[in-house]
Amino acid sequence: MAKKCCVLILAATIVALALRLPRLRQRPMHGDEAVHADKFGELLEDGVYTYDPYEYHGPTLNYLTLIPARLSSAKKLTEISEFTLRIVPVFFGASLVLLVLLIGGGLGRGAAAYAALLTAISPAMVFYSRYYIQEMLLVSFTFGAIVFGYRYTQSRKISWAVLAGMCMGLMHATKETCIIAYGSMFLAVLVVLLMKRPRGSIVDAVKWIRPSHFLAFLAAGVIASALFFSSFFSNPDGILDSIRTYTTYFDRAGNNTVHLHPWYYYIKMLFYSRFFDGPIWTEAPIVLLAAVGFIAALTKKGLSSANVHLVRFIGFYTLVMTVLYSVIPYKTPWCMLGFLHGMILLAGVGAVVLVKLLPNVVPRLIILLLIFVSSVFLTWQAYQSNYKYYSDSRNPYVYAHPTDEVFTVVKRIEEMARVHPDGYKMHIQVICPGKDYWPLPWYLRRYESIDWWESVDNSGASAPLIICSPEVEAALTNKLYALTPFEQRQMYMFLFDEPYYMWLRPKVKLQGFVRKDLWDAYYISPDPEELIRESSKK
Secondary structure (H helix, E strand, O other): OOHHHHHHHHHHHHHHHHHHOOOOOOOOOOHHHHHHHHHHHHHHHHOOOOOOOOOOOOOHHHHHHHHHHHHOOOOOHHHOOHHHHHHHHHHHHHHHHHHHHHOHHHHOHHHHHHHHHHHHHOHHHHHHOOOOOOHHHHHHHHHHHHHHHHHHHHHOOHHHHHHHHHHHHHHHOOOOOHHHHHHHHHHHHHHHHHHOOOOOHHHHHHHHOOHHHHHHHHHHHHHHHHHHHOOOOOOOHHHHHHHHHHHHHHHHHHHOOOOEOOOOHHHHHHHOEOOOOOOOEOOHHHHHHHHHHHHHHHHOOOOOOOOHHHHHHHHHHHHHHHHHHHHOOEOOHHHHHHHHHHHHHHHHHHHHHHHHHOOOHHHHHHHHHHHHHHHHHHHHHHHHHHHOOOOOOOOOOOOOOOOOHHHHHHHHHHHHHHHOOOHHHOOEEEEOHHHOOOOHHHHOOOOOOEEEEOOOOOOOOOOOEEEEOHHHHHHHHHHHHHHOOHHHOOOEEEOOOOOOEEEEEOOEEEEEEEEHHHHHHHHOOOOHHHHHHHHHHO
16 A cells, blocks of 8 residues: 555544544443443452343453553552543544555555545544444454455455454454344345356355365354353353343344334434534535445446455445344444444545546536535534533434533532541442433442442431432432331431432433431531542542
């Protein structure tokens, strides 16, 4: 690949990091992030990980997080920060840009450079590269499999087959939805071979692959997957559980009522989103340029510098992925990253084709100007979505996300703990039906005595500080003042100022109650902030 193209891709990588790295602690932890962090805590503190076929997805995220954790010398979850966790998807988000270096010859130099830039600035790609979930790892391993598989077709070196197989195994060890990518890859390869001339290309392709290389490919994939699912052979049942899990996920994909959305959910999100008085969000330039790239692959027009079979593969792979994810009723915004990345690769091709096919200088300049303006607009959206609307429901990528008021909840609890004799050992009760209290376990991980309840327990004593959902307020009041003997009753004050509740997420409120003696201890302190500073020094 030409040095100029390499420099441009490396520059795009710097842009990717510049958009992804800053202020990783700023956005409140999503509930899913907090759950994964809690699961990682078991591995960090106890050295034990057991794959759960019903929740949490695959183990790669947990094990790979050990790297930044060890580098920071952390041994407990309380020593881990949001940066330590989120740096993992940041790394894989940037690796998507760098991997384009290995496929530049197939896409064409100009297409590769622009695809790298679009990967770096795509608002969705940037936003979810800062999310401690599996999706960015899955997309990176998937692209790795495609890149290494393509390199094998060009050189027939066994090393590329092994790397491709390893990535396929890591896909499986990352998230169960890898089977959608597997199926899309298979169908895309089949269609590309059927489009080749002469007939019989499928049989020829099978004969062309060396059996030893195919076995190495399979072995690398199986070993990579088995290592992680078996917790490096400490839990052999995890391998079988990685297969059994599909019973759960097939049922969830069709019957989960919380995340059911219409078939056009992803397409609408990519083309146009605007909520209330918020800004307009769109990644339409990527989708439209991808369509141009796909048409060029079918017609072979403007692809003189690209490998038409690779571009066709990416086109059909992306098309099948888009259709399958649209058909599945269960939808969350981050699930679209796989086919969005395919669109980005096609968009790089489409941009070059448009410029090449125009007859003279003026139309080319107009198209180049439009591409430049679109790229600037995508970059602006990436910045806005991550640094201004990072937890705002007017951002389409913010999905079932905690509000910034979760920080107020944590701060108020911290203030009461500072004046309580037990400090971080202060007894706290959190009562939320359906365990709808995440991500509080992450933010309250330093506290040693917390009861996490789904309903009010009338048998035990009430804690000096209680956080609860409004749904259980009546039952809690009944316990505090009706079921408790008169001589043992304690007065409780609202923990939060008017309107006496905080928004955990849109439509999900939290109330707080603090025993009056603790309330008085806080408010009669000469300087609560000074108490906090002094306690932090101890």
